[in-house]
Amino acid sequence: MTPSVSRVFLLLLLFSLLTSSLLYFNLSGPTLSLLKHQQHVPKRNISILLWHWPFGRSFRLRGDKCLSKYNISGCLLSDNTSTLPAADVVVFHHQELSGDHSLLPLHRDRPASQHWVWMSMEPPINNVNLSQLNGLFNWTMSYRRDADISVPYGQTLLGGDGHVFTPAPNRSCLVSWVVSRYHPKQARSAVYQSLKKYVPIQVYGRWNKRPLSERKLLPTISKCLFYLSFENSEATDYISEKLWRNAFQAGVVPVVLGPRKATYEALAPPGSFIHVSDFRSTAGLAAYLKHVAADMKEYEKFFQWHQTHRIKTYTHWIERLCQICVQYPSLKPNKVYEHLEDWVHS
Numbered sequence: 001m002t003p004s005v006s007r008v009f010l011l012l013l014l015f016s017l018l019t020s021s022l023l024y025f026n027l028s029g030p031t032l033s034l035l036k037h038q039q040h041v042p043k044r045n046i047s048i049l050l051w052h053w054p055f056g057r058s059f060r061l062r063g064d065k066c067l068s069k070y071n072i073s074g075c076l077l078s079d080n081t082s083t084l085p086a087a088d089v090v091v092f093h094h095q096e097l098s099g100d101h102s103l104l105p106l107h108r109d110r111p112a113s114q115h116w117v118w119m120s121m122e123p124p125i126n127n128v129n130l131s132q133l134n135g136l137f138n139w140t141m142s143y144r145r146d147a148d149i150s151v152p153y154g155q156t157l158l159g160g161d162g163h164v165f166t167p168a169p170n171r172s173c174l175v176s177w178v179v180s181r182y183h184p185k186q187a188r189s190a191v192y193q194s195l196k197k198y199v200p201i202q203v204y205g206r207w208n209k210r211p212l213s214e215r216k217l218l219p220t221i222s223k224c225l226f227y228l229s230f231e232n233s234e235a236t237d238y239i240s241e242k243l244w245r246n247a248f249q250a251g252v253v254p255v256v257l258g259p260r261k262a263t264y265e266a267l268a269p270p271g272s273f274i275h276v277s278d279f280r281s282t283a284g285l286a287a288y289l290k291h292v293a294a295d296m297k298e299y300e301k302f303f304q305w306h307q308t309h310r311i312k313t314y315t316h317w318i319e320r321l322c323q324i325c326v327q328y329p330s331l332k333p334n335k336v337y338e339h340l341e342d343w344v345h346s
């Protein structure tokens with residue numbers, strides 16, 4: 001090649017590299033997670049050992065649960081701690097470890113290729129006693145996008161059902177909120193106390209002594225136009241079932257308080273929510289809610305995303321564990337969390 005030809009060639013190469021990387025980075029959030037699913041080509045069985053069940057509630061793992069329930073093949077789950085030496089991945093739920101580190105099998109041989117996973121679906125404020133867990137875990141598993149194994153409470157997928165979703169017009173109330181653990185010092189409590197001066201809010205849950213059964217939850221929420229999807233803690237990527245299930249599955253418009261608006265924009269369906277931070281005052285927020293409530297056309301705009309997107313929720317621990325196998329091929333093999341606490345609070 002002459003120098004000028006090779007220069008042109010180099011430029012072309014650079015250009016194509018640049019555009020392909022641009023394309024790659026454009027696939028942010030939901031689209032990227034979609035790709036992760038498609039990558040999964042199981043070559044051998046991956047064995048996942050759950051060391052203890054989260055919050056003491058266990059489920060049967062007999063049979064190939066990942067295949068039969070979620071169509072994920074080559075993923076064998078176990079909660080039999082005697083199988084430790086044979087496990088590819090051992091998963092530890094944080095809550096139980098925080099009170100008793102002796103639960104960890106530190107005295108047992110740990111195969112060099114075995115990966116230990118620190119798992120928590122709770123925001124940082126609920127993950128205490130972390131410093132004693134430094135240098136033990138290879139991977140993290142949480143709702144965070146930057147966790148090694150990212151298991152969000154819900155996900156936005158491309159492709160709607162092609163139908164225009166028309167919200168039921170027969171609502172008997174404006175706003176509802178379900179809260180079981182109310183703490184006056186939480187940000188959400190201050191917003192609630194102030195907002196209720198301007199608009200009536202139907203409050204349910206243990207705090208208000210109006211608990212809702214699983215069966216009653218969504219039908220009750222769907223009686224109102226809006227739902228307060230207020231997280232108990234404002235933390236990186238922490239968007240819980242309060243949005244995905246309580247609001248979206250009930251077919252109501254969520255008013256959100258949690259991570260900053262950009263996070264919701266990246267993760268939730270486009271135009272699907274009202275973020276508290278968009279208003280200088282709760283009076284402004286209340287006025288906006290009344291304005292939208294008075295104009296069904298405005299209200300329906302919040303449901304346009306159904307034409308182009310759909311949501312998927314992840315609620316069961318078994319499904320989350322099966323996700324390890326889906327993401328396994330793309331996980332960094334050699335990794336240690338020397339400062340787990342720093343990561344959790346980052």
Ligand SMILES: *[C@@H]1O[C@H](CO)[C@@H](O)[C@H](O)[C@H]1NC(C)=O
Binds near residue numbers: 023026
């Ligand atoms: C990248 O994303 C932007 C904004 O979401 C969009 O306008 C643009 O068309 C996308 N580009 C490609 C190549 O997908």
Ligand SMILES: *[C@@H]1O[C@H](CO)[C@@H](O)[C@H](O)[C@H]1NC(C)=O
Binds near residue numbers: 043045076
């Ligand atoms: C994977 O596990 C299944 C179910 O236990 C078993 O039938 C199959 O033979 C295993 N496959 C490999 C490659 O070990």
Ligand SMILES: *[C@@H]1O[C@H](CO)[C@@H](O)[C@H](O)[C@H]1NC(C)=O
Binds near residue numbers: 071
């Ligand atoms: C199950 O997954 C396989 C590929 O892994 C796919 O070909 C098949 O269509 C899926 N079945 C269902 C019912 O989704």
Ligand SMILES: *[C@@H]1O[C@H](CO)[C@@H](O)[C@H](O)[C@H]1NC(C)=O
Binds near residue numbers: 080082083
């Ligand atoms: C647990 O695993 C051990 C070792 O593979 C096996 O001997 C034992 O029968 C298993 N226990 C149960 C309850 O399956």
Ligand SMILES: *[C@@H]1O[C@H](CO)[C@@H](O)[C@H](O)[C@H]1NC(C)=O
Binds near residue numbers: 128
């Ligand atoms: C944290 O660890 C200490 C001692 O290791 C223990 O006494 C305490 O109960 C733990 N805290 C929680 C919330 O589990």
Ligand SMILES: *[C@@H]1O[C@H](CO)[C@@H](O)[C@H](O)[C@H]1NC(C)=O
Binds near residue numbers: 168170171222223
């Ligand atoms: C609203 O209408 C739907 C369908 O007609 C019905 O299933 C639902 O119970 C009604 N809700 C209220 C609050 O009346």
Ligand SMILES: *[C@@H]1O[C@H](CO)[C@@H](O)[C@H](O)[C@H]1NC(C)=O
Binds near residue numbers: 138333334335
């Ligand atoms: C996993 O973490 C342990 C404990 O820090 C470490 O000794 C081991 O080398 C790590 N394994 C891999 C495959 O990185």
